[in-house]
Each structure stands twice: as structure tokens, then as C-alpha cells.
Amino acid sequence: MSLPYGPPQPVSPLIRGMRFALLIAGIIYARGKQALYNSKEAEWREEEAKKKVIRDRETAILKAKIAVEEKETVRLLETGKLFDTGN
Known part of the structure; x- marks a missing residue:
């Protein structure tokens, strides 16, 4: 079975160098x-x-404030004045 495009070609040293340089540049940029x-x-x-803070x-x-209000509400509830209609 043969490859449809032929054997792979060697990569140019210029392309390899550029890829390596861009990799280093990307690392420096990211840092x-x-x-x-x-x-x-x-x-x-x-x-x-x-x-x-x-x-x-x-x-x-x-x-x-809520604790004070709750304390007052409980006091009124215990004394029966919470639901006092005023009659």
C-alpha cells in the first residue's frame, strides 16, 4: 500500500528554527x-x-438589630400582647 501523496518530505531547517523561536516567544509572552x-x-x-471587614x-x-427585634417579639408573644387588638 503506497501513500497517496508519496513519502514525507524533510522539514526545512528555517521552518524548524522558526517553529522553535515562536515556541520560545510564546512561552515568554505567557509568563x-x-x-x-x-x-x-x-x-x-x-x-x-x-x-x-x-x-x-x-x-x-x-x-x-434582628436579635433585639426578635427578643421584643418573643416578649410580646409570651405576654400575649402581640396579637392584642386593643379592645
């Missing part, structure tokens, strides 16, 4: 982009950490 993305990610994480503080305040 630069990765460094850029890592620095942006670090900045984003710092901002998120600062926002988390604020968010946690606001959540704690809200939970405290």
Missing part, C-alpha cells in the same frame, strides 16, 4: 501575561479583604 494577572489578582484580593461589620450590626 509576562501570567505575572500581570497575578499582580492584578493580588490587588483584587486586597480590596476584597478590605470590603469583607466592612461587610462583616455591617452584618454584625444587622444581626444585632
Whole structure:
């Protein structure tokens, strides 16, 4: 059985060199982009950490308000004044 296009031809040294050079260039480019993305990610994480502190503080305040309201509601429920119609 013969190949439809004949035996494979040897690859030119110029083409081999260009392929290798482009491979190296791609690796260098990717490392630069990765460094850029890592620095942006670090900045984003710092901002998120600062926002988390604020968010946690606001959540704690809200939970405290809810706890006070629930305590008052339970007190009214236990005394029977929650459903008092005022009659």
C-alpha cells in the first residue's frame, strides 16, 4: 500500500528554527501575561479583604438589630400582647 501523496518530505531547517523561536516567544509572552494577572489578582484580593471587614461589620450590626427585634417579639408573644387588638 503506497501513500497517496508519496513519502514525507524533510522539514526545512528555517521552518524548524522558526517553529522553535515562536515556541520560545510564546512561552515568554505567557509568563509576562501570567505575572500581570497575578499582580492584578493580588490587588483584587486586597480590596476584597478590605470590603469583607466592612461587610462583616455591617452584618454584625444587622444581626444585632434582628436579635433585639426578635427578643421584643418573643416578649410580646409570651405576654400575649402581640396579637392584642386593643379592645
